[in-house]
Amino acid sequence: MSNPDKSGSANRSDKTADFETLCRKAGLKVTPQRLAVHKALIESKDHPSADMLYRRIKNVIPNISFDTVNRTLLTLAEIGAALVVEGTGDVKRFDGTLRKHQHFRCVKCKRIFDIDHTDFDDIPVPREIGTKFTVTRTTVYFEGFCDACMMVPHK
């Protein structure tokens, strides 16, 4: 925990440098706000919401607006510098099928499709998870583009 970086790959400045490169490659300007959002995100281990990050970043750039944080996060996700935790951000969706199955979600049209792949019906809960958490649900979850959305150009 006190050990700064075990990933073996890059320290924080390296990550920032990589991020700057990524921005330029994507045609995005490197602004203090973007750097701050990126830095705060990679330092956060709690999968923060836009609001949680906003409050943290305010300590660094007091007059940053929530909208900038929110929009920047969305931008980071688009250029691949951040991930949106699977499923989050959608309205609640219900399923009346109680039989064990999996879901595929189209990130474009938001449709959710049932997947019945019995190999995935009994994924065992690894010991290290089962002892720390009480797992009530284990699913294999797919995201991507459905056939209809693949036909129209993205964006």
Place this chain on the structure above:
Amino acid sequence: MSNPDKSGSANRSDKTADFETLCRKAGLKVTPQRLAVHKALIESKDHPSADMLYRRIKNVIPNISFDTVNRTLLTLAEIGAALVVEGTGDVKRFDGTLRKHQHFRCVKCKRIFDIDHTDFDDIPVPREIGTKFTVTRTTVYFEGFCDACMMVPHK
């Protein structure tokens, strides 16, 4: 479509009867609204939101309120007559860790924990999914109660 039921297990009235039994067992009253919501849900294959179902049920019970539909769905999920699609209903949560990993989400406190179980890092996309969808993300996803939330009584 005109074919009533191919599931082989139970026809619609059976499912409704089962649902009534489940309600009584849970100490819930069997109301026309609950029956209508349940019926509409199990007939829907598109993982509807409360609003989507509300509009459908309005055709059957024109003066039903959105709130009843919404609350009923939440109730169904509680008694195990419906499922909330994994992750949905939460605010967007971001992740700055790009390395392949999995998530455990506590349904009570909404905290999300990283899981690093390398066995799950390379779940192959089944042929029948890959040909129909363009999968950009495959994850094993866990839900349940974290240790802290297990200590306090649920509800």
Place this chain on the structure above:
DNA sequence: CTCTGTGCAAACACTTTGCAGCTAA
């Protein structure tokens, strides 16, 4: 200098809560 990004504010969409009258049991 130019064009993108930022900050502010308003509009929206979804969810939750409280309460009075209604109804299943």
Place this chain on the structure above:
DNA sequence: TTAGCTGCAAAGTGTTTGCACAGAG
């Protein structure tokens, strides 16, 4: 009868959009 359910209304929370000014390239 009576506890629980429904419908209505309001408030709360998170997200999106439009626009004028500021700042990166």
